[in-house]
Every structure is written in C-alpha cells, then in structure tokens.
Amino acid sequence: AAGVIQSPRHLIKEKRETATLKCYPIPRHDTVYWYQQGPGQDPQFLISFYEKMQSDKGSIPDRFSAQQFSDYHSELNMSSLELGDSALYFCASSSPPGLAGEQFFGPGTRLTVL
Amino acid sequence: AQKVTQAQTEISVVEKEDVTLDCVYETRDTTYYLFWYKQPPSGELVFLIRRNSFDEQNEISGRYSWNFQKSTSSFNFTITASQVVDSAVYFCALSGSNYQLIWGAGTKLIIKP
Numbered sequence: 001a002a003g004v005i006q007s008p009r010h011l012i013k014e015k016r017e018t019a020t021l022k023c024y025p026i027p028r029h030d031t032v033y034w035y036q037q038g039p040g041q042d043p044q045f046l047i048s049f050y051e052k053m054q055s056d057k058g059s060i061p062d063r064f065s066a067q068q069f070s071d072y073h074s075e076l077n078m079s080s081l082e083l084g085d086s087a088l089y090f091c092a093s094s095s096p097p098g099l100a101g102e103q104f105f106g107p108g109t110r111l112t113v114l
Numbered sequence: 115a116q117k118v119t120q121a122q123t124e125i126s127v128v129e130k131e132d133v134t135l136d137c138v139y140e141t142r143d144t145t146y147y148l149f150w151y152k153q154p155p156s157g158e159l160v161f162l163i164r165r166n167s168f169d170e171q172n173e174i175s176g177r178y179s180w181n182f183q184k185s186t187s188s189f190n191f192t193i194t195a196s197q198v199v200d201s202a203v204y205f206c207a208l209s210g211s212n213y214q215l216i217w218g219a220g221t222k223l224i225i226k227p
Contacts, residue, residue, distance in 0.1 A: 033215075042205060042217035043159070056214060088157055103215060105151075105159040 002026055004106035006091050012112045013081050021076040021109045025093030031055070032074040033103055034066060035090040043090060049074060078111075086113045116141045118208050120218035127196055128226050135191045135221045137206030143167075148182065148189045149207040149215070159205075165189065193223075201225045 005024040013019050025032050031050045035043035036059075045058035049068035060066070063081075068074045078085060088110050092103035117140040127133045139148065150162040163173065165182050173180050177194045193200055206218040 035215075042219050043215075044217075045214050048213070058214065090159060102149075102161065102164050104161070107158045110157070 004091055004093050004104055006089075006106035006109050008109060009107065010110050010112075012114065014114055015081055015083060017081050017113075019078045019081060019111060021078070021089055021091075021111070023074045023076070023091030023093075023106060025072050025074070025091075026095075026104055029093035029095040029104070030072060031094045032068055032072070033092040033094070034060075034074070034076050035092065037088040037090060037108075038084075039087070046076070081113045083113050086111060116143075116208055116210050116216045118206050118216050118218035120204075120206055120221050122221045123219070124222040124224065126224040126226065129198055130195050132192060132194050133196050133223065135193075135204050135206075135223065137189045137191065137218060139187050139189065139206070139208045141208060141210050143210040145211070147209040149209070150180065150189075150191050151205045151207065152202045153205065153220070154202040162191075162204075196223075196225045198225045198227055 004026055007022045011019055023032055033048040034046040036046055037043040046060040047066050048056045052068045063079050066074060066076045088108045090108045091106045094103045119138045121136055125133060146167045148165045152160040152162055163180055170182050170184055179192045181190045189206060201224055203220045203222050205220045208216045
C-alpha cells in the first residue's frame with residue numbers, strides 16, 4: 001500500500017538559509033499534518049491542512065509557512081534557519097480528519113542546520 | 115487541558131522478560147482516541163494501536179497487549195517475551211476534540227541480549 005512520502009529525507013543547510021520540505025499524502029487522504037521532533041523530544045505539532053485550507057496551527061514559528069496544493073501535497077517553507085531548527089520533521093496524513101482519522105506518518109526529513 | 119504522561123523515561127530489561135510501559139492521560143473530552151507509536155533508532159514513527167474512549171476492551175496482538183482503564187485514565191502497553199528488535203522509543207498519544215495528537219515524552223526501551 002502507498003504510504004506518505006517525504007522529500008528530501010536528509011537536508012543540510014547553513015544558518016539564515018531557507019529550506020522547503022515536501023509531503024505527499026496517501027492517495028485520497030485530504031488532511032496533512034506537520035510535526036517537528038527535536039533530539040530526544042516528542043513530536044511537536046506545527047500545522048495542519050484540510051482540503052487545502054489551514055485547519056489548525058500549533059507551535060509553528062513565524063519564519064515557517066506551509067500550504068497544501070490542489071493535488072493535496074504539502075510544502076513546509078522555512079526561512080532564516082537557526083541552529084535550533086535542526087530536527088526531524090514529520091508529515092502525516094489522514095482521512096477523514098478528526099478523531100477517527102488515524103494519522104499515518106511519513107519517514108521524516110532530517111534537517112541539519114550548521 | 116490535555117496531557118499525556120509517560121513517567122518512565124528509560125527502561126532496560128533482558129531479552130525474554132516481560133515489560134510494561136505506562137501511559138496516563140488527562141482530557142475533558144468525552145470522546146477521544148489513544149495511540150501508541152514505536153520509533154526505532156532509524157527514526158520513523160510506526161503506528162501500533164488506536165483505542166477510542168468508548169472501547170475499554172483490552173487488546174492483544176501477538177506479543178503486544180494493551181490495557182485501557184478509563185477509571186484511572188491509563189493506557190498501558192505490555193510486551194511479552196521481549197526481543198532485541200523491540201528496542202525503541204515508544205510514544206503514547208491522545209487525540210481529542212481539537213484533532214491534534216498530544217504526545218507523551220516517550221519511553222526509551224532497551225532490550226539487552
């Protein structure tokens with residue numbers, strides 16, 4: 001069965017650079033979630049989209065933005081990168097959204113900021 | 115407020131021992147879901163189980179079993195006859211009315227050969 005695809009899997013950037021992470025949900029899933037997991041931490045919810053509209057917002061910094069496109073894939077744009085942005089970024093998808101919608105996680109993108 | 119507490123930061127056992135990972139949650143929602151995820155050293159998050167708040171029936175899946183007790187707001191996870199491949203960080207999570215997953219801090223499980 002198709003799973004959530006994230007690209008790239010690994011990314012190395014310098015401070016103050018920008019980065020774009022991509023997420024391709026499971027086919028027919030209409031909800032996408034983004035999480036950030038720092039070393040030794042639990043995942044922190046950043047933002048979610050349902051039917052291409054932002055549905056919920058968590059602890060996403062103002063330097064980050066995200067959107068969901070017409071084909072339901074999502075991109076997380078990160079600007080003015082800081083050392084503290086180094087983390088594992090997960091994307092998850094679900095359908096239907098909400099309580100019953102189990103979130104299926106992608107393999108994650110490991111971002112390293114030097 | 116919603117909260118998930120995994121009091122055990124790290125557990126180390128010898129292979130073939132049984133081990134229980136504790137999870138206690140707080141929520142004011144009457145309808146909610148509880149989850150367990152496994153995160154092996156490779157980093158991916160592997161879904162293990164989902165339980166809704168109206169279903170207190172315990173579940174067994176091979177060497178894994180889950181004990182959901184609403185009276186104590188607990189959703190504990192037991193691995194029977196542990197194996198080295200079970201070594202991972204295990205997260206308990208809660209999904210309530212705001213649809214977000216609220217995560218526990220995780221329990222690092224080390225299975226020694």
